[in-house]
Amino acid sequence: MSQNDVLFDRAKQTIPGGVNSPVRAFKAVGGTPRFVTKGDGAYFWDADGKRYIDYIGSWGPMILGHRHPAVTAAVLAAVEQGLSFGAPTEREVELAEEIIKLVPSIEMVRLVSSGTEAGMSAIRLARGATGRSKIIKFEGCYHGHADALLVKAGSGLATFGNPTSAGVPPEVVQHTMVLPFNDIEALEAAFAAYGDDVACLMMEPVAGNMNFVRSSVPFMKRCRELCTAHGAILAFDEVMCGFRVALGSAQSLYAKEIPGFEPDMTVMGKVIGGGMPLAAFGGKREVMSHLAPLGAVYQAGTLSGNPVATACGLATLREIQKPGFFETLHARTRALIDGMTTEARAAGISFCGDSEGGMFGYFFMDTLPQNYVTVMTTDATHFNRFFHHMLDEGVYFAPALFEAGFVSAAHSEQDVADTVAAAKRAFAAL
Ligand SMILES: *Cc1c(COP(=O)(O)O)cnc(C)c1O
Numbered sequence: 001m002s003q004n005d006v007l008f009d010r011a012k013q014t015i016p017g018g019v020n021s022p023v024r025a026f027k028a029v030g031g032t033p034r035f036v037t038k039g040d041g042a043y044f045w046d047a048d049g050k051r052y053i054d055y056i057g058s059w060g061p062m063i064l065g066h067r068h069p070a071v072t073a074a075v076l077a078a079v080e081q082g083l084s085f086g087a088p089t090e091r092e093v094e095l096a097e098e099i100i101k102l103v104p105s106i107e108m109v110r111l112v113s114s115g116t117e118a119g120m121s122a123i124r125l126a127r128g129a130t131g132r133s134k135i136i137k138f139e140g141c142y143h144g145h146a147d148a149l150l151v152k153a154g155s156g157l158a159t160f161g162n163p164t165s166a167g168v169p170p171e172v173v174q175h176t177m178v179l180p181f182n183d184i185e186a187l188e189a190a191f192a193a194y195g196d197d198v199a200c201l202m203m204e205p206v207a208g209n210m211n212f213v214r215s216s217v218p219f220m221k222r223c224r225e226l227c228t229a230h231g232a233i234l235a236f237d238e239v240m241c242g243f244r245v246a247l248g249s250a251q252s253l254y255a256k257e258i259p260g261f262e263p264d265m266t267v268m269g270k271v272i273g274g275g276m277p278l279a280a281f282g283g284k285r286e287v288m289s290h291l292a293p294l295g296a297v298y299q300a301g302t303l304s305g306n307p308v309a310t311a312c313g314l315a316t317l318r319e320i321q322k323p324g325f326f327e328t329l330h331a332r333t334r335a336l337i338d339g340m341t342t343e344a345r346a347a348g349i350s351f352c353g354d355s356e357g358g359m360f361g362y363f364f365m366d367t368l369p370q371n372y373v374t375v376m377t378t379d380a381t382h383f384n385r386f387f388h389h390m391l392d393e394g395v396y397f398a399p400a401l402f403e404a405g406f407v408s409a410a411h412s413e414q415d416v417a418d419t420v421a422a423a424k425r426a427f428a429a430l
């Protein structure tokens with residue numbers, strides 16, 4: 001019997017579902033989750049000692065791969081100085097300065113410990129700063145599991161409040177509007193009806209929680225125009241795509257297409273912690289000044305700006321600024337997607353994919369989807385069989401078809417070639 005089965009059975013006795021975050025349980029694809037014993041570079045090993053090429057990278061943070069020497073050294077040095085103080089440290093200031101240098105729309109930033117906390121706090125701040133209650137989000141975009149954001153769209157144009165999770169009272173989400181992604185008409189209708197009550201529009205500019213779906217440039221342009229016209233805050237959730245799709249994050253890509261483009265607020269996480277619990281939200285000085293202790297919007301955290309986490313994040317951000325880092329990462333990720341697409345089509349299978357920087361998505365369909373409803377029409381049977389074939393081959397892709405994938409700087413050309421060769425065998429088996 002596999003040690004993974006032994007551990008999973010044991011875990012299920014004490015941890016709900018055997019996991020501390022649902023997608024790890026393999027519920028969508030079936031089978032037993034792999035218990036990881038160690039990682040190194042582009043690989044991790046499971047409890048049976050089997051090696052996998054890791055394409056989830058802890059769901060995004062591990063952009064340098066596992067055990068990067070500079071990151072490990074920075075963390076060990078920080079540990080030697082003490083784990084947490086609950087008083088300010090210079091390293092928090094350094095990290096704030098680094099984030100602001102790389103993402104110019106951020107003038108001030110507050111550090112927290114998870115993306116959920118950052119998204120939740122950003123919404124509270126937007127509401128406090130505007131004195132308005134309503135928020136707009138898009139179907140298929142995930143902003144953490146704060147109550148007000150766990151909302152699914154019903155049918156119809158601007159749908160308020162159907163909680164996606166039990167335990168969220170309808171009153172808590174009554175101000176949350178959910179719209180289809182990349183749908184300019186629905187967006188215009190929502191702003192026409194409620195625009196002057198909207199505190200903030202929150203979006204993943206490159207959505208990574210419905211696989212991989214970019215906002216179109218015209219859609220983004222309209223989001224910006226309507227927020228500006230109605231005095232609503234445009235908040236980018238770059239927890240996943242921040243420092244992942246480009247050094248300047250996704251907003252730098254849209255700024256190239258739309259002159260003067262900037263969001264008003266940005267939520268960060270994942271890569272900025274380099275694998276430690278660290279996230280942030282920031283934006284215009286005027287908005288951020290509403291935050292306690294300067295202003296009336298309360299927000300706090302015992303471990304916020306933790307000295308070990310900030311050391312890890314700083315070391316990571318320094319590495320990704322090295323010349324050519326994103327060019328190489330982008331080319332390698334693109335080679336993976338192009339290689340898989342070529343092999344799938346040669347095998348007569350409907351398949352397409354997209355990537356930016358070190359983030360990618362692939363779909364068992366002919367053309368790239370533009371929204372959640374279309375993503376969900378992908379062939380789940382093909383996806384699940386492909387996933388398990390690749391897992392057997394020692395390639396660990398995301399265990400659900402609505403998740404994005406990640407390539408790190410530690411993935412070599414050979415790793416990508418091995419993955420494409422394995423995918424060719426998997427497509428033949430389909
Ligand atoms: C992962 C993620 C979050 C939540 O971050 P946690 O650290 O898991 O709480 C929020 N928004 C987006 C876009 C994410 O990908």
